[in-house]
Amino acid sequence: MARREAPAAGPGSRALIVDVIRSANTISRVELADLTGLTQPSISIIVRELITDGIIHETGSTDSVRGKPRKLISLNPNNRFGVGIHLGPETVTCVAIDLTGGVVGREVVPFTGAGAAALAGRFDDFTQALDLPRERIEGLAVVGPAGNTGLGGALRAELTSSIGLPVIVENDAAAAALGEFWSRRVSREQSFGCIYVGAGIGAGFVFGGALFRGASFDAGELGHMSIAFDGRECPCGNRGCVERYASTTAVVAEARATPLGRRLGLEGATTAGAYDLISRAAVNGDRDAHAIVDQAAAYLSVAVTSMVNLLDLGRLVLTGPGVALAGAIHARRLRGHLDRTAHARRRHGIVVELSAQPRDTAAIGAAALVVQASIAPGHTPGQAY
Numbered sequence: 184m185a186r187r188e189a190p191a192a193g194p195g196s197r198a199l200i201v202d203v204i205r206s207a208n209t210i211s212r213v214e215l216a217d218l219t220g221l222t223q224p225s226i227s228i229i230v231r232e233l234i235t236d237g238i239i240h241e242t243g244s245t246d247s248v249r250g251k252p253r254k255l256i257s258l259n260p261n262n263r264f265g266v267g268i269h270l271g272p273e274t275v276t277c278v279a280i281d282l283t284g285g286v287v288g289r290e291v292v293p294f295t296g297a298g299a300a301a302l303a304g305r306f307d308d309f310t311q312a313l314d315l316p317r318e319r320i321e322g323l324a325v326v327g328p329a330g331n332t333g334l335g336g337a338l339r340a341e342l343t344s345s346i347g348l349p350v351i352v353e354n355d356a357a358a359a360a361l362g363e364f365w366s367r368r369v370s371r372e373q374s375f376g377c378i379y380v381g382a383g384i385g386a387g388f389v390f391g392g393a394l395f396r397g398a399s400f401d402a403g404e405l406g407h408m409s410i411a412f413d414g415r416e417c418p419c420g421n422r423g424c425v426e427r428y429a430s431t432t433a434v435v436a437e438a439r440a441t442p443l444g445r446r447l448g449l450e451g452a453t454t455a456g457a458y459d460l461i462s463r464a465a466v467n468g469d470r471d472a473h474a475i476v477d478q479a480a481a482y483l484s485v486a487v488t489s490m491v492n493l494l495d496l497g498r499l500v501l502t503g504p505g506v507a508l509a510g511a512i513h514a515r516r517l518r519g520h521l522d523r524t525a526h527a528r529r530r531h532g533i534v535v536e537l538s539a540q541p542r543d544t545a546a547i548g549a550a551a552l553v554v555q556a557s558i559a560p561g562h563t564p565g566q567a568y
């Protein structure tokens with residue numbers, strides 16, 4: 184790897200070190216100096232602080248043929264926790280993670296409201312059921328669809344005062360990107376993108392270890408990238424937005440308009456339930472269901488390829504309820520389209536992966552935002568709203 188200019192030891196150095204330890208899993212101080220470009224004395228000071236704060240711990244030594252063995256350090260998972268709440272269209276998902284992104288608790292309940300009182304009650308119920316010590320919870324992040332007007336600064340202030348902990352509010356696709364980045368141990372050199380497929384479609388990006396937010400915290404509106412200038416009308420004012428063709432809502436509407444709808448019994452189901460019925464049929468060999476999901480995946484691939492070309496991304500994760508059951512159909516379409524058409528395909532490969540926890544990814548990401556803000560500050564420039 185190309186060595187960077189040696190950065191001065193400063194507030195960013197601590198975030199850099201935490202990030203390199205996270206992506207390496209275990210690492211020695213000497214390797215840390217190599218990878219960060221920081222001097223040995225700076226590394227020693229910051230590592231000592233991080234050990235004192237309980238964020239990292241020594242986990243053994245390397246075998247060494249010559250010279251003395253090197254002590255290895257890694258994140259100390261059990262020391263602190265982040266809590267995330269994802270407000271979905273029909274359900275509320277609560278997740279607690281440790282410092283490495285490992286899930287220590289998860290609960291899904293029906294949606295009962297997004298006000299501060301309801302959310303504070305949810306937070307108390309969830310953390311008490313898990314028996315998480317309050318002093319080890321770093322905070323709460325609440326995430327929902329971009330443009331959810333209920334998720335504002337007023338909610339954050341009210342919630343902060345009622346639970347007595349820091350509160351972050353963010354859009355779900357951006358949170359999912361950070362969660363995947365954190366738990367997959369993606370290194371900060373990679374240009375990383377995450378595509379969230381649900382009732383809406385969004386994208387999140389992590390560049391240099393930090394979530395990319397744009398001028399008004401609104402980056403990643405992939406769903407409103409047009410794939411046809413005279414296409415379907417969209418409430419945003421544009422035409423041909425990919426969300427109108429590839430979201431779970433669009434796929435369910437498409438299926439309901441064909442004989443497949445009656446055959447699968449979609450009329451009585453919720454949108455999320457109907458989408459799962461279609462996806463399950465698609466991966467179980469139902470030709471009509473497969474054709475509908477595959478068509479949606481093909482439309483999405485066109486928009487994602489434009490996004491990859493604009494940002495020169497190297498690694499992508501597909502996540503969200505839209506890829507929970509039939510994600511392989513989406514991944515195959517997208518890989519094929521990128522292989523044939525992506526601008527950078529002859530310079531570098533573009534890795535496409537599927538999330539391991541597509542339904543929980545936004546809640547996990549929310550909790551990861553809390554963890555990152557607390558142990559690697561300097562990455563989170565502000566709040567989303």
Ligand SMILES: [Zn+2]
Nearest residue numbers: 407417419424
């Ligand atoms: Zn639109």
